[in-house]
Amino acid sequence: MRYSSLEQFISQRGSALAKGPISVVLVEDDVEVDTTLRHNLQCGFEHVLAFMPAEFDLPRDLQETIERIDYDTAREGATEAAINAIIEAAPKQWIYYCYNAEYLFYPFCETRAITEMLAFHTEERRDAMLTYIIDLYSDDLDQHPDAVSLERAHLDRSGYYALARPDADNHGHPKERQLDFYGGLRWRYEEHVPPARRKIDRIALFRAAPGLKLREDHTFSDEEYNTYACPWHHNITATVCSFRTAKALKSNPGSRYEIDTFKWHNSAPFEWHSRQLLDLGLMEPGQWF
Template sequence: MRYSSLDQFIIQQGAALAKGPIAVVLVEDDVEIDTTLRHHLQSGFEMVLALMPAQFDLPRDLQETAHRIDYEMSLVGATEKAINALIKAAPGQWIYYCYNAEYLFFPFCETRAITEMLAFHTEERRDSMLTYIIDLYADDLDEHPHAVSLERAHLDRSGYYALARPDPMNDGHPKERQLDFYGGLRWRYEEHVPAARRKIDRVALFRATPGLTLRDDHTFSDEEYNTYACPWHHNITATVCSFRTAKALKANPGSRYDIDTFKWHNSAPFEWHSRQLLDLGLMEPGQWF
């Protein structure tokens, strides 16, 4: 069903939001919209929302299975505005958000549904899950000038690191159980990426609670939501495998002509399987086996 605005959707589907988990796909352009939606529908989300410009179309099957909401992502603060509205509308529900041409992978996702993982995570008294944004890119930019190819997708198998996250409210001392993570294309081409956008960590999975708000750096107003683990052991983490940075670097006039290929000696074909991401240390199963 199609809705003319997010407000209209919340008014008409408020009762349906009481059953999660909910996936929110924020559509910035017309690249791989259908595959992004289908991927998250197949992951087991109870409801998948497509917030997208009115001029874009959806295939017939997705018109029946996803909730299409007219929304303009080019406006300043569009992400935070949408997610914060849904937080207020769906208290207590798990919400996941991503952009088009981004694909969620979590440990053992080929045989287990997102509901199973979130049930276990909830038992561990966690209300958020850290995800790493792992850049994907086509191996041949002459054949795929927009850097997107599902069949020829590659990723960086190394080059990731973390730094302590300073707390400006505590004389710059590191925040407890919080780190800033870097790597991928944003690290290799950092001269083309604003400093505030170079991190690859995002709390993409979280439970909506009254008063919670998403900030413009993909962190939340509740600092516990921004932690990578609880105090007593490691928790599950997940990855969002994303063409978003590669698309931006090839679309931006300032970087487009400086990049002939994204491949380097640490590139590897992406296998579209959680085992590869676990083997590379790009996500953590925690105590979930």
């Protein structure tokens, strides 16, 4: 089903959002849009919403299985406006958001549906889940000048680190159970990435609540949502494997001609399997086995 605006979608289909989990895909360009949407359908989301420019097209099977909303994803504040509107329209439902050419992986996702994981996470009294944005890139930029190739996808197997997140309201002391995570292409090519966009952490999975707001830096107005774990033990974390940074570095004039290859000695072929991400320590199952 297609809607000409976010307002039309909420007025006509808002009641359908009373059942989750809900996937929101913000489409910034025409790269791997169909594979992203199909990946989210395969994860088991009840609704998959595609916010995308009106001029983009979709295959017929996706036109019948997702909710398409015509939306200008390039305007300032587009992500926060879309997600905050869905939060208000879908109280208490689990929501996942990503961009095109991004793929969610969570522990044991090959055999367990997203609903199973979120049910367990809810039982642990958690309303949000930390996800790491793990950069993917083609190993051959001559063959794939936009750096995107599902068949030749690579990732960094090391080079990730975390720093304490200072609390401006508490004289700069570290926030409790919050860290800023770095690594991947944003770390290796940080001279081309604004400081505010260098972090690789995102609370991509969360439960809607009254008054909850997503902020520009991918954190939420409720500070407990921004924590990596509860106070008593480690929780599940997940990854969003993403070509987004590689695409940006190869499309922006300031970096396009400075990068001949993203490969380095710590590159490894991406196996498209949760076991690789678990083995590399890029996500953890917590108490979920």
